[in-house]
Amino acid sequence: MVKKGGKNLGKIKGFSIQFLPYAEIRNLGSNERIKKILKIVLENRIIILQGKLSSEEEARLIGDTMAMIGHIKNFKGIELAVISDKEEEGFFNQFRTGLINILSKGDLGAITIIGPASIVKEIKKNPKKIELMLKD
C-alpha cells in the first residue's frame, strides 16, 4: 500500500522503484553490497531487495548511512524495513525454505525495502501489512 503523508496518492510527481534480485548481490562481500545499495539510494530510488541482509550488514548499512549524512547534500538517511514470512510458516515449510535459503545463500522468503529519507517519510510495519508513507 503506497500512501503519501497518510492520505491517498494525490499530487505526487512520481518516484522511482528499483527491484534488486538477490542474484545481483549474492556473490558480493558485505562492503560491496552496502555500497551498491547506498549508490541506488543516493540516486533517489526506492529499493525492493529480494531477500535480506544479515543483521551485521544492516548495522553496517546504518553506520555507513550516518557517516554520509552531512557530507552529501540533502541526504538525511534512509528508511528500512524487512518483511519476512518466517513467523507464518509451519515446520515443514520452514525446513523447506531453510534448505532453499542454504542453497541460494540468502533468505529468499524475505523482502527488504530501503528508501532515501528525503522521499520516504516512514515505513509503517506490523505483522499483517506494510505501509510506505511518502514525504509531502
Add this chain to the structure above:
Amino acid sequence: MVIKIIRNFFRNIFGGLFKNKEDIKLGFYGPPNAGKTSLANRICKDFTGEEIGKVSKIPHETRKVQFKEKVEIEYKNKKMTFKMIDTPGIATKIDYEDFLKYNMKKKEAKERAKTATQGIVESIKWLDDMDLVVIVLDATENPYSQVNITIIGNLVARKIPVLIVANKVDLKNADIKKIESAFPEYEVVGLSAKYGKNLEEFYESLLKLSKKI
C-alpha cells in the same frame, strides 16, 4: 594476630584469583527518546546516588556513549557489579530540521544532527563489547521498527543476553502486549523509568539474566 595472618593469607590468594575479573558490561540500547538514559539514571541513583547523563524531550540528547563504573545492584540478597554503558539512540535517519521544532537555532540544530550521527556510529561499534544488553523501547510506539530488529539480531549473532524493557507504561496508550508479541522469544519487563514503577521486576530479571553470561 594468628586470625589476622590467616585472613590476609586467604584474602591474598582469592583476591589475586578474582583481581582481573571485570565488572559486567551492561549496555542500554534502543531507538532515540525511548528512555535509555532515564532508566540508567534511575538505576544509578538507586545504587550510587548519582546520575549517568542528562535527559531531554528533544530526541538525540545522548550523543556520546556514557559510562558509570562499579554500580553494585542488590536485590533480594543477590548482588552484582556492573559497568553501565548508556548509548545514543540508534536511528536510520537524522534531519536537522526536526530539531528546529524545539525552538533550536539552525546552527545548533545542524551541530546536534552532526554529533547525533557520530553517536549512532559509536553505539553500533560498542555492540561488540557488551556482556549484557537492555533494549529500552517506548511502549507507546510501534515495536516493529527495523532498527529494533537489527539491534536484537546483532546481539543474537554475538550471543549477548538481551532483556527488553517496555518503558513509559505510565502513559495511557502504552501497549506492553504489542512488544511481547513482537519479540516472543524474549522476556519483556514493563516499567516507568520516569516514576520508578516496577523497577523490582526489572532488577530481578536483570540479575537472573546476568547469570547466563
